[in-house]
Amino acid sequence: MNYLRAGWIILIVIGISACGRRKGQPRQQEIVRDPRQLNEVVAAQVAERLEYVGGNEGLMEDSVPAFRLSALQHAYRQHQGAAFWSDNGRTHKAVYSLMDWIANADNYGLPPARYHLAALQGARGQLEHSRKDAALWAKMDVLLTDAFMKMASDLHFGIAPKDSITLRKDSLFSDTVLTAFLQQALQAGDVGALLQQQEPVHDGYMALKEGIRLYRDQYGGKQWDTLPQMYADTPQFRRQLAIRLMAGGHYDTTGIPETDTMPLKNAVKAFQREFNIYPDGIAGKRTIQTLNKQPGDWLLQAAVNLDRWRKFPDSLPDRYLLVNIPAFRMNVMENDTMMLESRVIVGAPRTRTPVLNSVMTNFVLYPYWRVPYSIVFKEMLPQIKKNVYYLAEKNLEVVDHKGNVVNPDTIQWERLSKKYFPYVLRQMDGLDNSLGVMKFNFMNKYSVYLHDTNNRSLFSNSNRALSHGCVRVQQWDSLAMYMVRNDPRPGIRDSVRTWLYTEQQKQYTMHKRLPIYIRYFTAELRNGKMQFYEDVYGEDQVMMRYFR
Known part of the structure; x- marks a missing residue:
């Protein structure tokens, strides 16, 4: 009682x-x-x-x-x-x-x-x-x-x-x-x-959690001194750099003469490759900043990415396309198997690629590019006012509100501005088009899409945050072939190849739509090793305040 x-x-x-x-x-x-x-x-x-x-x-x-x-x-x-x-x-x-x-x-x-x-x-x-x-x-x-x-x-x-x-x-x-x-x-x-x-069961989440365990086993008890922020090719700096690389297991001085600088340079390259920095073997500003991060900093970065996985639903579709912005990579997954992987170019920090969920519906061969007004006013209009032949150099045509092509010589460009611009600038199709040969469409409020590019050499860059917001795909042709492979119509793959060869402007509507997720993961377990990517948009810093 x-x-x-x-x-x-x-x-x-x-x-x-x-x-x-x-x-x-x-x-x-x-x-x-x-x-x-x-x-x-x-x-x-x-x-x-x-x-x-x-x-x-x-x-x-x-x-x-x-x-x-x-x-x-x-x-x-x-x-x-x-x-x-x-x-x-x-x-x-x-x-x-x-x-x-x-x-x-x-x-x-x-x-x-x-x-x-x-x-x-x-x-x-x-x-x-x-x-x-x-x-x-x-x-x-x-x-x-x-x-x-x-x-x-x-x-x-x-x-x-x-x-x-x-x-x-x-x-x-x-x-x-x-x-x-x-x-x-x-x-x-x-x-x-x-x-x-209560934990997610996604492969990416489980792998990252295992990666955290492996990283903690390797580096958890370690701490290292920070390097000077400015690179200096002096004996003192090289000694400090060697000590830091040895602490991280990237450099072994056994049997190496102190006068031989090549092994140290190779150790710097190994570190740069691990952290997705261009491997030039020089401890520049970004390399030093990365070297100066302590194990706890990397583990916190990994923790933030586990949190991002927890925002996914309990299960994902059988087929989906995932773009990871900081990794500059696209993957197509089907029944937990990677069907396609490609390097991508994403938006620069000032013109970010948005994170989003959507469904891919079609692709267009030899597309026109309607130039976004943000680019027209910031970049193109000032150049056109200086020299109207800028339009011809960039393969651009002017279209009025009725869809008619207008002779640019008949326009009083000096009277146009952000407040008054009754035209659309359209880049004509062909290999010189900024969209390249193919554009992949999916519904979204940001007017972004996946596409080829006429500047394919940029795919060799280590930092590929370079676009105005759209995602440029290196393996665009393989993606197109994947999208048509289950089409019940006979010969559709041959038709697409013919359209490409003859440079026909065609649209292919997908028989089965493909879910697409654009996400921001700066850490993952890849090929059995933890991989960390640069926080190109500063999103990790925003997330980390919830963990401190």
Whole structure:
């Protein structure tokens, strides 16, 4: 009866806490004489702590924000206000499982401090010497409950907020679902199985998680001195550079004369290749910046990318095309098998390629290029006003609002501006067209598409953030052949090849549309090794604030 009476008292206190009354820190100690009294007193202490969270702007005793106060209140209300993780001074066996997950949260790209690691370790240490302290049991209970709910949600949805391209229909677990998870985990006595069930099952996610483990095994305990920001070909700088490369396992000086600089240059090239920098063997500005990043910086970058995978739905289509902007790469996947891979050129930082979801519907051979007005006003109109023959040099024609081609010599160009421009500039088809031979269309609000290019030498660049926003595809012909391969019409592949050979302007509408995802992943496991890509748009820096 005392237990039930205490439960009703706690329900009342929980209701009060919802009003958000601010109060001082909860009691840090309350010793009971008889351990059999612990459950009742711990329950009262739990209610006091929930009241504190409600009146402290959602911050818990360790100043770490609670996941969601309403979820905590709902869980304890369903449990009649009683503690979840202990029973009259006896620790529930699931505590050890959850503490292990928290201590190793960084293996999943999650920061352990987010789950009250320091406060929980401190409370457990104190309980070894003060097992009759109801305040300590209550503190640990609320922290564990919050940590469990937070981790279950973070593993499934990620830490960063839902963005404009997140494909999940759901964006959070309800209070009821989280409470059910907690009850299920405690009944099993092991939180691990339930937490693992919340993780994505995508190959890219699983591979990246394995890559984090491998990287931590290789570099986790290492730390190195930073190099001067300016490259200087001096004996002192070369010694510093050699020490840094040895620390990372890229350079071995065994048997190498100090006067022989070629092995050091080769070590720099090896490092540059690993981090997708042009391998010239010179420790320039970007190479030095990359060398100066500590293992923890790279692991944080990988963690951010695990979070991006958590924004995907639970399953992907059987066939899809994925463009990874920082990797400058396109992949076509079918039934978890890579059918096609190609280098791509993406938007420059000032004219970014947008992240998006869409469906590819058709491709056009020998397309016209309608020049976006942003390019017309920023780049072309000033040149045309200087010399109208600029249009002929760029293979451009002028089209009025009725679709008629206009003689540029009849236009008073000096009177035109961003405020008044009743024309469209169109680049004519052919090998000189900026779109190249083929354009792949998919619906999107940004007017971007995939296409060939008339400047194919740029595909050899290591940094290929060069376009106005569209994605230029090196293997455009292989992509076209993939798109027509399942067409039921006989001879369609031969027809496409004929159109290409005879330079006919044709449109092919796909028999089966191809989902397309343009994404921003700066880390992945590739060929058994971690690969990191330059944060070309600065998106990692935006994401990292949620992990600190």
